[in-house]
Amino acid sequence: MNYSNTNILEKPLNLLDISVLYVEDDRNAQLVMSAFLKKKVSRLIIAENGKQGLDLFYKYMPDILIVDIMLPVMNGLEMIKRIDKKTGTKIYITSAYSDRESLLEAIDAGIDHFLVKPINFEKLEQYINKDYEEKSRKDRLKKRTAKIKKSERYFKELFNNALVGIYQTSSEGKILWTNPALYKMLGYSSLSELSNAINAKDVYVNKEKRDHILSVLDKNGHIDAIESKWITKNKRHIYVRETAHKTVDDEGNVVYVGTIENITREKKAELKLLQIAIELKNLMNNANVPIIGIDKYRKITDWNTAAQDLFAYKKADVSGKNFFKILVPKTEMVKLNKVIQDAFDGIEINNYKCTLKTHDNKQLKILLNTTLKHDYYGNIKGIMIIMHDISEIEEYKNTLEKKVIERTNKLKLALEREKELGKLKSRFIAMASHEFRTPLAAINFAAGFLKKYDSKLDIEQKNKKFQKIETQVKHMTKLLESILHIEKDQRVQEYAKPQMIRFIDFIEPIIQEACQQTNFSHKVELSVDKSDNMIYIDTEKGRNIFLNLLVNAIKYSPEENTVYVKCYCTDNETVIEITDLGMGINPSDIELIYDTFHRGKNVETIQGTGLGLSIVKSGVNLHNADISVKSKLGQGSTFTLRFPLNNLPVPVSKPGKK
């Protein structure tokens, strides 16, 4: 079909946005109508017969169809009957005839307006306006509906795909609607399964919590971000954060609408962190070393039990107080300040030794170790100081050092003593060998003499030599005895067994013996102030004392021939003075005369062992008596002895006491 003669006119502006299909074969009518319509509507389609009209109708789907009944090929009525009324097109019939039959037929066919020719264009305009309005309204409605439908679809998508659970429940807790997120959260596979299984109230583990939520909702109309524990289909627990509103549905019933965030993971992490924090805090608190924390202002933030015990401050006493004020003695301020600053600068402090003070101002030696505390952003917010109280260890160390020094000194002394003893031994051996050598030589000489000149000698001469040998042997024996005495003294603890005896009775036999030993070279003058002067003395040991002193007095005054012995008693002492007028004792020797083997500088020519006075001294000590000497070189010496006069047993003296 050739539609070249169809005219499709589109005109902009103040034309009704409506499309009209005009089917009329009469050219004149066409012209008139189209002239009118062109001014009225935005789209005008013209057809000349029913068939064409039908085709065009389906092609363009006009809003208004104006069709004349009288049409070639297919008449208007026919055409109308073939039109799908569902399209909503308004159908206007034009007819030359206004006969009833045609009208009724048209109405049956489903028309909206009947126009009799000649056309009343006013009426036509009215009709078009009205229908246009209706169309517009319909269009608007359609648009609105489409928009709503789109939104609906959009939100439905949103709800269904949201990770957050969304619900709607009745006031009694009947689950009206949830999104998949929510029913899946609870372990159900569909909304119906969920809503059939439980009531909303059943999910809350803690019934009080649930009641609380409901009461807030009822009172305030909403509740925000409340956390609770829910139980799932599998009896597992989840943690949720809920925000809900109270509202009404279309029927005016109260419904609750809310969102649910599954915060289980978050919560578990939180709980775990809390647990760790608590454990850490416990650890720190129960550690058996003091651990304290300070912030960047050096205020004390942490204080464990061990710190409390060591420094005698309770946590409440020191919290927020300045660390330096509380714990640091003045002498440590500067040094420790620098150390703490270093710690805050990130330098790890290991085993820094310092002194801190306690509440009672006791000073403690402490080893410090620090670690940093960071805030949420990673900045240093404080330091933890772990301390070791090494006061005891320090003390031990010091004591040990002292002990070591002590022992070393003792050892040194012992070593010295050993050396001394060694020297003494050498001296002794030298002296002893010398002292023995002389008598031995004399014996040897005498024996050799006797042998060689046997025939030339008479009895007297021989006897003289034999006597000499005997004397020498006696001398050596005495020497040996003296030496053994000294040795015994050194070795054995001696006791004096004193008794009260008249001094005269005690001393006279000793004087006799001394004179005999010295060949009666001297006279011994004894003077006592009272004849019954007593002395409290061990007779045997006392003999050693006085014998030695007398023999010395005689020996060391070869030019003179008298030795004086004087005795007097005081209330508690017996005093004896032995005086010789001999060579005297060099002042430098006075201190040393009692030393074993010591011999004065001036006595080289006089035979002596150097043992006599040491024997005297040890004897004097055994009696707790006193001995002193006054001497002048070349003029003589006086030895003064004082013996305590009492009946108490004499205490024992240690061996080798000088």
Place this chain on the structure above:
Amino acid sequence: MKKILVVEDTISVREEVCDILRIENYEVFEASDGHQALAIVKSKMPDLIITDILMPRLNGFKFIEKLKKWKKTKNIPIILLTAKAEKADLQHGLELGIKDYLVKPLGILDLINTVKNKFVNKQL
């Protein structure tokens, strides 16, 4: 008989020496120290002097020095008696012109031979 002066303060030693010399047929004079010895030298003019060094009052060397100063006595031969053959003593003796010495304790033969030699040398 040759005259020998023995100067020694230790009685036992002096006795030993004198006993030997007497039995060897020498006329022996004794002194116990330097002073005594000087007196005897002056009065008896011995042919030989045997003297100890360590003596009280006037020791041996001082005694010898005194002898050396006198014309009459400076040539009398001298034997030293010494307890220890110390270098210092020997040195001193040498300075005084004495080369002979006897070390205590004395051996009998040593004494006899040294005396004999001293007389032999003198004669030479």
